Amino acid sequence: MKHLQAINRKAVRVEHAVSPAPAPELASDDVVALQDQQGPPQQPEGPHIPLGCSLVFSPGWEVDRNGGTAGLCQPVERDLFDCHRGCFWPAHVPDQLNHSPDWTSKCAAAQKDWRKVDLIFP
Amino acid sequence: MRTFVFAIALLLAAGAASQPTSELTGGTGTIYVGAFPSRVLVVDEATEQVVDEITMTLDGPPSDLLLSQDRNRLYMRDRTFEQIEVIDLQTRTTINTLTLSEGATKVRIRDFMVSPDERYVVLLLDAATKEIDRFAIAPRRLVQLNLATHEIIREIPWPDGEERVSVNMLFSPEGDLLYLFGDEILALETESFDVVDRWELSRIEEPGLGRFNFGFRPEPNEAPGFYSGIFRVQDPVQNRRLMGIARINLAEREVDFYTLGPDQPLSSFVVAPGREKAYAILSRIGHYEFWTFDLMGRRVENRQVIEGRPRMGLRPSTNGQLLYVHQAGATIDLYEASTYRHLRTIQLAGDMTNLLVVPN
Numbered sequence: 001m002k003h004l005q006a007i008n009r010k011a012v013r014v015e016h017a018v019s020p021a022p023a024p025e026l027a028s029d030d031v032v033a034l035q036d037q038q039g040p041p042q043q044p045e046g047p048h049i050p051l052g053c054s055l056v057f058s059p060g061w062e063v064d065r066n067g068g069t070a071g072l073c074q075p076v077e078r079d080l081f082d083c084h085r086g087c088f089w090p091a092h093v094p095d096q097l098n099h100s101p102d103w104t105s106k107c108a109a110a111q112k113d114w115r116k117v118d119l120i121f122p
Numbered sequence: 123m124r125t126f127v128f129a130i131a132l133l134l135a136a137g138a139a140s141q142p143t144s145e146l147t148g149g150t151g152t153i154y155v156g157a158f159p160s161r162v163l164v165v166d167e168a169t170e171q172v173v174d175e176i177t178m179t180l181d182g183p184p185s186d187l188l189l190s191q192d193r194n195r196l197y198m199r200d201r202t203f204e205q206i207e208v209i210d211l212q213t214r215t216t217i218n219t220l221t222l223s224e225g226a227t228k229v230r231i232r233d234f235m236v237s238p239d240e241r242y243v244v245l246l247l248d249a250a251t252k253e254i255d256r257f258a259i260a261p262r263r264l265v266q267l268n269l270a271t272h273e274i275i276r277e278i279p280w281p282d283g284e285e286r287v288s289v290n291m292l293f294s295p296e297g298d299l300l301y302l303f304g305d306e307i308l309a310l311e312t313e314s315f316d317v318v319d320r321w322e323l324s325r326i327e328e329p330g331l332g333r334f335n336f337g338f339r340p341e342p343n344e345a346p347g348f349y350s351g352i353f354r355v356q357d358p359v360q361n362r363r364l365m366g367i368a369r370i371n372l373a374e375r376e377v378d379f380y381t382l383g384p385d386q387p388l389s390s391f392v393v394a395p396g397r398e399k400a401y402a403i404l405s406r407i408g409h410y411e412f413w414t415f416d417l418m419g420r421r422v423e424n425r426q427v428i429e430g431r432p433r434m435g436l437r438p439s440t441n442g443q444l445l446y447v448h449q450a451g452a453t454i455d456l457y458e459a460s461t462y463r464h465l466r467t468i469q470l471a472g473d474m475t476n477l478l479v480v481p482n
Contacts, residue, residue: 059432064407071407074431078451081158081183081473082433097202101181108158108472109452 061092080110080117094120131236146458146465148439148446151481153454154196154211156184157472162196162209167440167479170456170468179216182209187476188477191238191295196478203230206243208269220272227251232262234287237312238297242275243267246289263286266315278315281308291312292338294373295346301372303338321375336368342479343393347373350417352391352402355381367400367415388413394459395481399423401445401459403436410434412445412462426462440481448477 047067049055056071057065061079066069073079080093081104094100100120107113134395138480160182164174178184182387184207184444188197196209208218220244233246249260262285266280280286281302289412290303293312294453300315302308309319336353344350353368364384368379388402390415400416404411411432416423435449438459445462447455454468 049306059407064432066407068407071432073433073450078473079433082450082475086257101201105159110473111451 041093075111077110078115094118146443147441148444148456148479149441149481151479153446154187154188154189154478154480155454155470156182156198156475156477157452157470158183158470158475160184160201161472162187163199163470163472163474164214165454165468170466172470174214175471176209176214178190178207178209180205180219183472183475184440185236185475188234188236189477189480190236191241192240193480195240197234197236197243199231199234202228203232204228206231206234218237218269220269222247222249222267222274226253228282233291235291235293235300236269238293238295240269243269243289244278244300262287263313264289276315278310281310281317290338290357292340299373300410301338307338307372312425323377334368334459335368337373338370341393343395343397345397347371350391350393350397350400353379367417367420381414382422390434392436392438393417394438395440396442399442399459401433401436401438403418403430405430405432405434407432412457415460426463428457428462429464435454435477437479440479446477446479448474 005115007014014027047063047065049067055070059065059071059073061072061076061078063069094103096103100118103118103120106118107116110117137148147170151167153167155163155165157163160178160180162176162178162184163172164176165171166173169445177199178198179278182201184198185195185203186199189195190197194211194380196211196331198207198209200207204223205219205221207216209215210217222231227249227250228251229247231245231247234243236243243266244466245265246262248262248264248267251258251260264280266275266278267273273351286304292301292303293299294301298312298316300310300312305324306320306322308317309317309321323336332354334353336349338349339351341350346370348371350367350369352365354363356362357364363385364381364383365388366381368377370377386404388404391400391402393400398416400415400417402413402415404413404425411425411427413422414424415421430447433450434447437446437448438444439446444465445457445458445459447457450473452470452473454470456465456467458465459464470480
């Protein structure tokens with residue numbers, strides 16, 4: 001049973017984006033096997049990035065561009081301030097631009113003092 | 123016996139050639155580091171100690187540190203992107219701050235470039251006015267602002283009427299031209315900011331080469347008006363991407379370039395003092411290398427796997443003996459440039475934003 005129903009245009013676009021693509025019509029050519037696949041068969045599938053993850057992978061926050069964690073900053077706290085400052089993760093850290101200007105005031109070096117970073121509640 | 127003596131001699135020579143790590147220093151310059159929460163750390167290159175701390179008057183951290191052409195002032199944006207602060211490096215105090223925000227209108231400075239004579243600054247702005255029921259967003263505009271009076275001298279019309287979301291801009295060394303980089307390079311004279319020249323660098327005249335991609339950025343160890351960096355080009359015959367090194371004289375529109383081989387994920391290309399060598403970092407997930415380029419011999423001199431990390435920035439020391447690895451965090455790692463040995467680490471009191479190495 002489908003519980004969610006799109007009621008505005010943006011929601012309809014999201015539905016179309018996540019719905020599986022319709023199977024391509026088979027041509028009358030004899031090269032049927034290759035036409036069935038999405039490109040060369042030996043190419044590995046790209047990583048599955050779940051919705052909710054950051055969509056910017058430079059190098060990434062939850063996952064890196066390969067879907068793993070080897071490419072993340074090491075330790076990950078190195079990235080906390082720098083990537084936030086460049087607005088890479090606007091939904092993952094407090095809004096220092098408008099609403100939470102002092103959330104890092106007690107912590108200058110994130111790798112050392114991340115425990116002192118303020119918690120922000122909406 | 124002769125073999126034994128020869129082996130001893132070799133060992134002694136090797137020991138003499140590799141200096142103790144404590145004797146290798148970066149020179150006698152000064153390293154300025156923009157750092158959290160709102161300061162610029164001053165690091166003496168010879169002792170590798172933080173000798174001073176310049177506190178911003180605005181809310182930091184300092185963003186986009188820019189050194190004036192005479193190396194006497196630092197320009198930076200604040201946390202909100204609404205203000206610019208100017209710090210005098212002789213007195214290490216703030217001498218100027220400016221903003222264009224007023225009342226319900228927030229004007230954010232998306233990019234800026236100071237004229238070589240420091241009389242004015244060119245700003246890329248966008249304004250948002252909070253009205254009773256909505257925000258009114260103004261189109262992005264380029265303005266020339268007087269640094270002394272903080273007044274807008276003029277709004278610079280977008281070339282060809284095409285508004286840009288971002289703009290990479292540089293002044294000529296004398297300040298008579300402002301270059302805007304995009305699909306083509308536009309040269310604007312700085313009296314009335316009219317376009318006086320165009321150069322479609324991407325269509326470099328070389329048979330068999332595709333689009334020429336090159337990013338212009340100031341290189342402290344390059345001659346004024348010259349820009350060196352890695353370029354990438356598509357080889358349509360072999361259907362592959364190639365990379366090489368190009369040195370471009372913007373004023374004369376001269377490009378000296380040579381290919382080095384297949385494209386590699388190299389970043390942080392920097393020219394060493396003396397302009398005979400350059401360095402870069404190859405960065406893949408789980409695999410990092412230092413590369414050394416022999417600019418005189420036009421070849422890759424050395425490359426070696428290192429124990430790196432994601433998001434490394436690179437700068438050579440003022441004497442060229444060391445490489446500083448910075449960015450993302452509160453550490454500056456020191457490596458010997460000739461052997462890539464990791465020597466030691468400078469621990470800072472705050473995560474850094476920008477790093478400038480300035481010779482004295």
